[in-house]
Each structure stands twice: as C-alpha cells, then as structure tokens.
Amino acid sequence: xxxxxxxxxxxxxGSLVTVDGAPLPDASAVRRFTRIGFEWGxxxxxxxxxxxxxxxxxxxxxxxxxxxxxxxxxxxxxELDNAWRLTSEEIEAxxxxxxxx
Amino acid sequence: xxSPRTAAFRxxxxxxxxxxxxxxxxxxxxxxxxxxxxxxxxxxxxAPRWTDWLIVPIAAIGANVFExxxxxxxxxxxxxxxxxxxxxxxxxxxxxxxAQEPFHDSTRDFRIVFFPPYALIGFLVMAxxxxxxxSLVWSANAAWLLVCTASGMYLNYEFFHWCCHVRDDRxxxxxxxxxxxxxxxxxxxxxxLMMHRNMNLTYxxxxxxxxxxxxxRGLLGHLFNGYDTRFVKTARKPRGSVEAPSLVPAAE
Numbered sequence: 001x002x003x004x005x006x007x008x009x010x011x012x013x014g015s016l017v018t019v020d021g022a023p024l025p026d027a028s029a030v031r032r033f034t035r036i037g038f039e040w041g042x043x044x045x046x047x048x049x050x051x052x053x054x055x056x057x058x059x060x061x062x063x064x065x066x067x068x069x070x071x072x073x074x075x076x077x078x079e080l081d082n083a084w085r086l087t088s089e090e091i092e093a094x095x096x097x098x099x100x101x
Numbered sequence: 102x103x104s105p106r107t108a109a110f111r112x113x114x115x116x117x118x119x120x121x122x123x124x125x126x127x128x129x130x131x132x133x134x135x136x137x138x139x140x141x142x143x144x145x146x147x148a149p150r151w152t153d154w155l156i157v158p159i160a161a162i163g164a165n166v167f168e169x170x171x172x173x174x175x176x177x178x179x180x181x182x183x184x185x186x187x188x189x190x191x192x193x194x195x196x197x198x199x200a201q202e203p204f205h206d207s208t209r210d211f212r213i214v215f216f217p218p219y220a221l222i223g224f225l226v227m228a229x230x231x232x233x234x235x236s237l238v239w240s241a242n243a244a245w246l247l248v249c250t251a252s253g254m255y256l257n258y259e260f261f262h263w264c265c266h267v268r269d270d271r272x273x274x275x276x277x278x279x280x281x282x283x284x285x286x287x288x289x290x291x292x293x294l295m296m297h298r299n300m301n302l303t304y305x306x307x308x309x310x311x312x313x314x315x316x317x318r319g320l321l322g323h324l325f326n327g328y329d330t331r332f333v334k335t336a337r338k339p340r341g342s343v344e345a346p347s348l349v350p351a352a353e
Contacts, residue, residue: 010191
C-alpha cells in the first residue's frame with residue numbers, strides 16, 4: 001500500500017483537508033452527513049463526514065468506510081489538533097485502536 | 102513569538118482589514134451603544150422594591166450561562182444559519198490568537214478582538230424581549246434592571262476579553278476576576294482545549310457548573326483562581342499535531 005499524507009487546517013476560506021496536497025473528496029456519494037463540510041476536534045456530523053472521507057480514501061471500500069466511520073470519528077477525528085497531519089500508517093493505527101475498543 | 106503558521110495567518114488576516122478601520126473608534130462605538138442603553142434604562146427605574154433587585158443576580162447568572170452556551174455551541178460548532186459567527190471565531194480568532202501567542206500587536210487588531218457593534222445591538226434586542234416578558238410577569242422596574250444587567254454584562258465581557266489579549270498585564274495580574282479570566286481564556290486558546298474547555302469569557306461559573314473547565318477545584322477557587330496553575334487538569338495530547346507552514350499561501 002502506498003503511504004499517503006492527509007492534512008487539515010482551518011483557514012479564512014474554511015476548513016481545508018488534503019490528501020497528498022490535493023483536496024480530499026467529501027465522500028458524499030457514499031453518505032452525506034452534512035452540507036457544511038469537514039470539521040474535527042469534536043463529535044458531530046462534520047467530523048463524521050471527514051472520518052468517512054478519510055476511510056474511503058484509505059481503504060477504497062465504501063461499505064467498510066461507512067461501517068467504521070462512527071468509531072473512527074470518535075477515537076481519531078474528534079481528537080485531532082487544530083492543524084493536523086496523518087499518514088496512512090497513522091490511520092491504520094487508528095483503525096486498530098477502533099477494533100481494540 | 103508567533104509560530105510560522107500563526108504569523109502567516111496574521112499577515113493574511115491583517116491584509117484584509119479595511120484601510121479606514123479604526124480600532125479605538127470600534128471600541129468607542131461599542132461602549133457608546135452599551136452606555137446609552139444602560140443610561141436609558143436607569144432613567145426608567147423608580148423606587149424599586151427589594152424583590153425587583155432579585156432580577157439582577159438572576160440575569161447575571163443567565164447571561165453567564167448564555168455566554169457559555171453561545172461560545173461552546175455556536176462559536177465553536179458549525180451550525181446552519183450561524184456560520185458567520187463560527188468562521189469569525191474558530192476559523193479566524195483562534196487562528197490569530199494561540200496559547201503561545203495570545204496578544205494583539207496594535208489597535209488595528211481590535212478588529213479580531215472585539216465583536217462587531219451590531220452583535221451588541223442583537224444582544225440588546227434579545228434583552229429587550231426578555232425585559233418585555235419580565236414587565237408582564239414581574240414589574241417594570243425589574244424589566245429595566247434586567248436591561249441594565251444585560252448591558253453591563255456585555256460591556257464587562259468586552260473589557261475582560263480585551264484583558265485576555267492585551268500583552269501588558271502589569272495591572273491586570275492583580276485585578277481579581279480579570280486575572281482569573283485571563284489565565285482561563287489563554288488556556289482556552291490552547292489548540293487541544295479550544296473546542297471543549299474554558300468556554301466562559303467573564304466569570305468561569307458555567308464552566309465550573311457544567312464541568313468544562315480545565316481546573317479541578319470548587320466554585321470559589323474557580324472565581325478567584327487568578328494565574329494559579331496548581332489545579333490545572335492534565336490535558337490530553339491531540340492527534341496529528343503539526344506546526345508546519347500553512348497549506349494556504351500567506352498572500353491570500
């Protein structure tokens with residue numbers, strides 16, 4: 001698996017999330033939890049959308065991404081810093097934490 | 102010293118402040134409107150009974166809880182219909198001021214310290230609605246005292262918030278309540294706390310009541326804590342922390 005870098009930042013234009021420098025697709029084709037966009041650092045529809053988008057990009061499996069996104073949001077996305085960066089390995093570690101709980 | 106990311110954000114934010122903006126005029130307008138509301142309401146109070154005065158602590162506690170709620174649930178959460186407040190606060194104020202660099206540099210930075218004056222007008226309209234109800238169920242004096250309390254609390258908030266973001270604390274560090282909220286609010290600007298902790302901006306009463314304070318102590322300890330850090334709870338370490346250059350060019 002090729003390692004990717006996911007990054008998020010809050011800016012005057014809004015909250016931006018990228019994967020290897022390109023905007024991360026919002027995964028709304030799989031499920032739309034919100035029309036506002038991505039957010040993180042708390043539990044809610046915008047972090048849930050981000051969890052789904054990260055997992056869809058990472059796993060490439062819409063069904064698995066949807067199944068895991070709730071726990072991934074609570075354990076990883078709700079704990080992200082104001083500006084953050086995650087590698088594929090860190091997402092994988094987060095998924096292992098979700099499975100262990 | 103501001104991190105490269107904060108410095109880049111500050112440069113971008115300052116570049117979009119209108120050249121004609123005057124920070125002192127901004128503050129003067131807020132205090133003129135609030136002071137006028139206070140003066141007007143006082144003129145209508147005539148021989149209040151002791152029961153009328155009971156509205157003052159009730160309104161002050163209500164304002165404290167409202168301030169906590171607005172900050173926690175509107176300013177730090179994206180909500181349809183309130184996105185302007187969220188953007189101004191979480192996406193601007195908190196990127197401009199961090200726990201490492203919480204101070205403004207000039208009065209032009211007042212643009213991001215003080216609320217726009219129309220926020221006070223909106224608050225006064227809400228207070229007037231509550232006052233009208235109070236006049237029906239309580240008394241006219243109680244209603245006008247409620248307007249006085251609401252105006253006073255708002256002006257108190259703006260002053261205390263400025264006390265948190267002004268660099269020079271030679272006097273503030275000795276001012277009871279002001280020193281407490283300064284430590285409390287600067288801690289709130291820690292990126293690991295900002296979405297969950299220390300949501301009060303005047304007196305940390307509601308943070309104590311709802312368990313959202315970074316302190317582990319009782320009510321009086323909260324109110325008179327000052328700069329004391331002995332009771333600060335151990336903060337969790339956020340995930341993915343990065344202090345890399347901004348994803349957005351500084352010139353934007």
